[in-house]
Amino acid sequence: MLTRYFPILDWGRRYDGDAFGSDLMAAVIVTIMLIPQSLAYALLAGLPPVVGLYASILPLVAYAVFGTSRTLAVGPVAVVSLMTASAAGAVAAQGTPEYLTAAITLAALSGVMLTVLGLLRLGFLANLLSHPVISGFITASGLLIATSQLKHILGVKAGGDNWPEMLGSLFGSIGDTNPYTLAIGVVAIGFLFWVRKGAKPALMKLGLKPRVADMVAKAGPVAAVVATILLVVAMNLADRGVKLVGAVPQGLPPFALPSLHPSLIAQLWVPALLISIIGFVESVSVAQTLAAKRRQRIAPDQELVGLGTANIASAVSGGYPVTGGFARSVVNFDAGAQTPAAGAYTAVGIALASLFLTPLLFFLPIATLAATIIVAVLSLVDLKTPRQLWTYSKGDFAAHIATIVVTLLEGVEIGVIVGVLVGLLLYLWKASRPHAAIVGRVPETQHFRNVDRHKVLTVPHVLSIRIDENLSYLNARWLEEYVLERVAERPELRHVILMCSAVNAIDASALESLEAINHRLADGGIRLHLSEVKGPVMDRLERSNLLHDLSGKVFLSQERAFSECALDDGSEAPATDADWARGMI
Amino acid sequence: MLTRYFPILDWGRRYDGDAFGSDLMAAVIVTIMLIPQSLAYALLAGLPPVVGLYASILPLVAYAVFGTSRTLAVGPVAVVSLMTASAAGAVAAQGTPEYLTAAITLAALSGVMLTVLGLLRLGFLANLLSHPVISGFITASGLLIATSQLKHILGVKAGGDNWPEMLGSLFGSIGDTNPYTLAIGVVAIGFLFWVRKGAKPALMKLGLKPRVADMVAKAGPVAAVVATILLVVAMNLADRGVKLVGAVPQGLPPFALPSLHPSLIAQLWVPALLISIIGFVESVSVAQTLAAKRRQRIAPDQELVGLGTANIASAVSGGYPVTGGFARSVVNFDAGAQTPAAGAYTAVGIALASLFLTPLLFFLPIATLAATIIVAVLSLVDLKTPRQLWTYSKGDFAAHIATIVVTLLEGVEIGVIVGVLVGLLLYLWKASRPHAAIVGRVPETQHFRNVDRHKVLTVPHVLSIRIDENLSYLNARWLEEYVLERVAERPELRHVILMCSAVNAIDASALESLEAINHRLADGGIRLHLSEVKGPVMDRLERSNLLHDLSGKVFLSQERAFSECALDDGSEAPATDADWARGMI
Structure with missing residues (x-):
């Protein structure tokens, strides 16, 4: 009974030296991958980069205690970061303390909601998101995220929660483009695309074993970070208008109970619920895929508790909403993680980074982080699904396209809601006219x-x-x-x-x-x-x-x-x- | 094709003297029944009595042209009147011109919504109201309506949209009870209950044929109206504080396009949608029951158009939301109505009444109308269903009780919405765990x-x-x-x-x-x-x-x-x- 709510009591009892070795190795690799990712996703969420690091420490420890997947890697992810930006942006301006408070409140609300849904065994509500709606939402989010980062590649100021706003704002300020920033951004995007597709074969030609080549290729974003920092310092690009990350506070996350204002809760509970459900659905599908490969099982209702406590942990340590990320979990799995302890070791790695590495990030160009995001999210855009759906089922196709179009034109929140409603309406329509x-x-x-x-x-x-x-x-x-x-x-x-x-x-x-x-x-x-x-x-x-x-x-x-x-x-x-x-x- | 949208073209072509005779006879009986009913329901809706008459003229003609049921009698009904009072009361105070405008706007919105739903063949949406939710809602509405009329029986001022508010308000003013009003009210209630149960056997003992006895008993409310008017005049009860209907404007309804303010539409569209759906569901189930008895068919999507145009007709002639009423339709059916023309003849009867009879209503005590309502709605309270549901299905029972409790405690709008959501949630829960x-x-x-x-x-x-x-x-x-x-x-x-x-x-x-x-x-x-x-x-x-x-x-x-x-x-x-x-x- 107790192991049902504390899965750590199950795997922890059988923990041994072998598992420790595997977990530690996986943690080192995930840490290297997570540092630039967490900075970039915080940027996407409109938050100071250090918030991304904070969201990658305590939540991982909480998930290690309460989560049921052996290999899921929890932390900031692209889609949830975009949703956070949209929700927090609706109540405060980016860069203000109120904006940060809103992001922390979202993590707290989402954490409480997920935990309560899990304890009440209401995970079935996530079923309301059909596959066509989720994949449509992810495709549209990928496009929105990539578009939102173009301003950092151009080095201009722009905003917006949906395509019309973003593109309008971008075209209005395109004249202010900084050529140095643009050069860094374009080269970084090209390099990262190559790392993704061409680096592994190239490294193998140089004699590396496939597995090692794969791991080295995964460090591509870190290489881009180091290279552009050195470039900025060498050419003194700060004076040429290239925007840099700047001073990142050094030290461990601040621990504080989030101050939950009733009026803020009233404004944020709907987006928090959507963030919770989208995060849960993405996370569970990753966790199930990986568990099945080793004939392991996850418990979806306890996963809600795991993700819920991870978000509460994020909220009390100055972070923002987190969930299980696809790319990172696959890396964790491939690197041989055996138990959730790997996540805890990753947390130690990130904590060390925020203690000692943050001064090195001063000269990191924001364009590099934006390039990391753009390359990561364009793989989310899925052009095969609409064709398959059209062939298979016109109703599912309609729900898919409606979700994409509404998300692009009206933003993520309305997009999810419309997708769920269209799916439900079609289902009810069919159910009301049986054969x-x-x-x-x-x-x-x-x-x-x-x-x-x-x-x-x-x-x-x-x-x-x-x-x-x-x-x-x-x-x-x-x-x-x-x-x-x-x-x-x-x-x-x-x-x-x-x-x-x-x-x-x-x-x-x-x-x-x-x-x-x-x-x-x-x-x-x-x-x-x-x-x-x-x-x-x-x-x-x-x-x-x-x-x-x-x-x-x-x-x-x-x-x-x-x-x-x-x-x-x-x-x-x-x-x-x-x-x-x-x-x- | 044309007869699909104008059913009158179908039955109208075969109309003959026999049908005319039957329809006219039914119309006379329904008119006698409808006069006190329409006054009483307007009172329940918080509107001047004459609005009830207006809502009983043009809508009947519109339904005769567009409706598919041969015997449905359209007009003001109790539950929709209560919902109108709740929705209009949220935007204006009773007795103000704004309140009347709100009621007319509700009819217009509801008419447009029903017509659009019908033309788009979206009648299946009414399926979302399961039988346990509808019957729970009707039971709770019956209790709310009866409670709302107690103030008129006591002759005091009180208000409220739900039980806690109503009972609090009523107990606060119970000291102001007018003994004459109370006496009229209690006697009228007793008389009307007797008419409902005991009048038919008594009349048959006097030698009347069952059919005739039944028809005479149906005129009971008219007898109560006439008797109390005479009593008020004879005993000069107006000077003793008995509230009377007073001056009712004489003449045909005013024709005017309703002025639809965008802000009013924004406030009223949700209640208008609920009124539309509840009205449609009630009306269709009555129409289907009666049609099946003569092996006739109704077309539910065209019924939406019929009720929609009836409501638009109500809005342009100073009325409020209408739908097909149960008791009245059964009387129409039993009296031998053959075609929707009976409704049009009833409209002529009501028009004549509003031209010539309204001065006679000056001395009618409001307590008599309240007694009519109380006796009519208590038959809506259904105590057998909860027991049957408990035996048959605990889930359906839960939806039923939730609807009753929330409707009583929070009012009609929240009550319907919660009922639909609980029903849907239980359905989705079951559908997500199939056998x-x-x-x-x-x-x-x-x-x-x-x-x-x-x-x-x-x-x-x-x-x-x-x-x-x-x-x-x-x-x-x-x-x-x-x-x-x-x-x-x-x-x-x-x-x-x-x-x-x-x-x-x-x-x-x-x-x-x-x-x-x-x-x-x-x-x-x-x-x-x-x-x-x-x-x-x-x-x-x-x-x-x-x-x-x-x-x-x-x-x-x-x-x-x-x-x-x-x-x-x-x-x-x-x-x-x-x-x-x-x-x-």
Whole structure:
């Protein structure tokens, strides 16, 4: 029981020297990768770079205690940073203390929300984000993030939460472009793209083993950071207007309970909820993918608690919202991390960096960080999915495109909300119009098939309807309309049989509709029968009045129901073969 | 095509003298019933009584042209009047011109919304109101309405939109009770209750035919109106503080386009939407019940247009939101109305009443109208449903009770919204955890059943899972977790078969999950197979990459899939009967 809420008690007991070695090695590699990333993502979130470092220390320790994935690497990520910028920017101006307070409050709210959702086992709410909506949101966020960084590459001032605002603001200030900044930015982007695609083969040609070549290539952003710092110092580019990171406070994060103003909470709870859900969905899918590779399991509800405590830890140590990052987790996994302790060691690495390395970052050009972000996020833009969705399902395609378009034009918050609503609306629309078929008997068998697709036997005074869906309030009204319309078309009807072989559940609204159908048919002199009702559904119907009020019977098999009703054609004489032949359609 | 949007072109062409006679007779009876009702409901909505008459003229004509029910009687109804009072009261004080403007704006907005929903065929949105939510809302509204009228019975001033406010306000002013008003109110309530239950048997004892006795009993409220007017005049009760209706403007409704201020629209669109949906749901269920009795059909999407135009007609003629009323429609039906023309004739009757009868209403005590409302709405309170729901389904019970409690404590708008959300949440929760079973072969048959319920054959290296639900984004994550957890429990597995006989649809998110499951199982050396995939689902899967990437095969029958996988146990020797016996659990 205790290990369910403190997974560390499970893996911690079996921790040994082997695991320590693997975890330490992975931690060193992730630390090297995380330092420029955390600075860059803080910049993207509109925060001082040091906040990115703060968000990469305590949260990792909290996740190591409460998280269930062995290899997930928690910290600042691109999409959540963009959402933080959008939410905090709505309540304060970038660079003000209020802006930082808003970011910390977002982490605190998101942490509390995630933890509560986890303790209440409400992780299923994340299901509301369908795959087409998430991938559309990620694509659009990638484009927004890349666009938001162009100002740092050009060395101009610009703003905006969506494409029209960003592009308008950018074109307005394009005349102020700083050529030195632009040169650094463009070269850094080119270098980082090459590192991503071409560095590994090149290093292998130089004789490095594939694994080592891969690890060295991962250090590409660090190389870009070092190179551009040296360039700035050597050429004294600070005097030529190249914007630098400047003084970064040295030392460990400040520990303080976030001051939660009610008015701030009222303004930020919606974006905090969206940040929580988007962060959780991204993180869980990464964690599941990696866990499956080693046949491990994660517990999604406990993952909520893990990410929740990580965000609370971020809030009390001057950080901003964090979640499990895809690229970083894959590196952690590939580098051989065995347990969440690797995350804790990474935290020590980042803490050492913020104690000793920050003075070295003074001359780092902001354009280098922007280049890091642009190269990282353009891989988020996914052009294959829309084509696949178009082929597979027009509804899913519509939800995908709606999410992309609205996110680009209106910003991340409205984008997610519209995506979820469009997805839900399409789902409800489909659920409210389920499939059903009028069936008849396949000659010389006991099988019943759709009259529109097969040559089957029917008789004019019996209507057999197979319902291919659970009956719920979403389709209860459809059921009434469908049955009564079919009945209105056939004045000679005496029996209606509902074949329930595909019905796994009937809720109270659908029960009400069945009762209404029963009474209305009875008013018209038609008996209603049910056939092939599943066991659990029957158990439940026995607790209602339907079976008592039913004008007809409940049959175990459709064959039995059909035979019995076919005989009762209202005439005195028993049915003959000729009757059957007449009824064949 | 034209008759779809103008149903009058359909029934109008066949209109004859017989239908005219029946419709006229029904119209006379409904008019007598509608006069006190429309005055009372306007009072409930916080509007001058004459507005109730205005809302009972033009809307009936509009519905006669555009509506599809032959017998629905449109006009002011109790629940919608209460919702109007709540919404208009939030933007202006009762008795002010702004309050009336708000009510007219609600009718206009509601009319436009209903018409647009109808033209876009979005009637399915009304499905979001499940039966337990609607019945809970109606019960709570009945209690709120009855409580809101107590002040008129006591003759005191009071207000409030929910029980705590109403009861607090009422107890605060109970000392000002006017004994004459109270006497009129209590006697009127007693008389009207007796009319409802005991008048028909009593009249039949006097020798009247049942049908005639019924019709006379329906005129009970008119008798109460006439008797109390005479009493007030005879005893000069106006001087004793009994509140009267007073001067009602004489004449036809004023025709004017409603002035729609953007700020008012921004404040009222949410309540207008709720009024539209509640009104539509109530109206459609009455219309369907009555139509089924004569084997007629209504067209729900065109009903939206009918009710929409009725509300627009109400807005341009000084009225407030209207919909199809239950009691009145039943009277119309029982009185023999054949076509919607009966509604138009009723409109003429009400128009005549507002031209000539309004001076007679000067001395009508408001307590009489309040008594009419109280007796009418207490029949809305339904105490049987909660008990039935508790027995049938705890989830539906929870949605029902939540709707009642929130409506009583927080008012009608929050009540409906919370009811819809609770219902949707429970639905999504259930949809995200569908039923699935591990199945094995029933010995000596080709049937596969749940291993937990039946004695069936399985083999250790084959896992057969039957999924009893359509696969969608709501359960895609569940599917991954369910399959991978079952697999993690069985290290000897070589084959997983998903039996898809109950799967009617697979959306893009579920497809993604199936692909993820396929890849993750393949990583672990396990092949994934599908069996009994339905035709339409297969057609769609063929447009995706899943079948190409699938590590296993697609089998037409589960029997075939199981036999073939069972033979491939990793050993060289073919399976023997002993292997089968070992696998039996």
